Amino acid sequence: MLPQAHRHAKAPMPSLVLALGALLLALVTPQAAQPSSKSNPPNPPKSRPPSPNPGSKGFERLQLFGKAYVDASEWARANGCSVRWLKPREEFLISNDKLRLQLNVDGKRALLNGVQVWFSSPIVVHNGGVCFSEVDLQTLIHPILFPNRRERAAKTIVLDAGHGGKDRGKVAGPYEEKSLTLALAKELRGLLEKQGFHVALTRTDDTTTERDDRADIAREKGGDLFVSLHFNSAGEAGPSIRGVEVYCMTPAGENSTNGTSDPSERQYAPGNRFDAQNVLLGYEIQRAITRRLNMEDRGLRRARFAVLRVAHMPSVLVEGGFLSSPAEARLVANPAHRRKLAEAIAAGLNAYLQHTDPKPSATPKEPKSTKAKPRAKQTPSQLPSKVPTPEAR
């Protein structure tokens, strides 16, 4: 894990195979298709009424380290998967023909259909069986495998170019983070607008914008989704650290990926209303970037960054590469690379919306001649394949 890199916290990542896994699991276990309501206390995002937790019945919870834990093998069986050790007491695999969840024991890292994701609590061995925490089941695994659909489609995306004005962000040689984030935000805005989205930026020029104000700006602009754009720095860890990280809000009561937090900081925050959407959005963006670009997958991580903590909508923060790596800084400053990075983030957003937007009506009331244009043109590789989502059953 990175040392105190940058001002934001840090963490690793997810995919299409994932969607397939979700489908399969959903097909195998009817009750597994329900979203969790447990981690979204008051004011759940206006999606749908609370429903039973997926796969949460039929096997017992253990109390380990003062937390509820789940036996991974029991969860796997309940969801139609098999289990085996890839490396004894190190790497444990839960899989079927649609899902591959590789757990690194005694740590917090896992590979979920090829994408690195960081758990909130350690994955451990207890009485010979591999266990992970109930919180990770409900705020990481299930929201990604069993997405919920919203009542209305997301239309407005707010892009937040990190830093600006007096706050230059990371400065490395000729490169300033504040300029690179703004360039990326504008590139991404152009792509998304062509796809039919309404896009707003928290800043459009080199102005100072307080971090605490950015979430409010996003709300004023009517945002449905919020993506904060940054570039990373490894500090004393040195120039060899490189790769992509995507952050979403830390679940209430849990530690962030890059360090333990003061108990007073772990309480439920407004951004936790969107725990399920945050993690799915972050997963899809991390997956899209690491699949499309030859950049190291440092994973989907958790942090209580200001813009995530007070968020009024599903929100993530993208660290699109390390400026502290001379090689990666040159890459990030290259317009052709930046274009690809923007395309990958747009693909991740669209993959998320494929899971969460309302299903198109089977019997459209209006003839095809209406001028409604398709919002997002996707290539087959971006689509969640044919995998029916759980609601589609």
Ligand SMILES: [Zn+2]
């Ligand atoms: Zn930054």
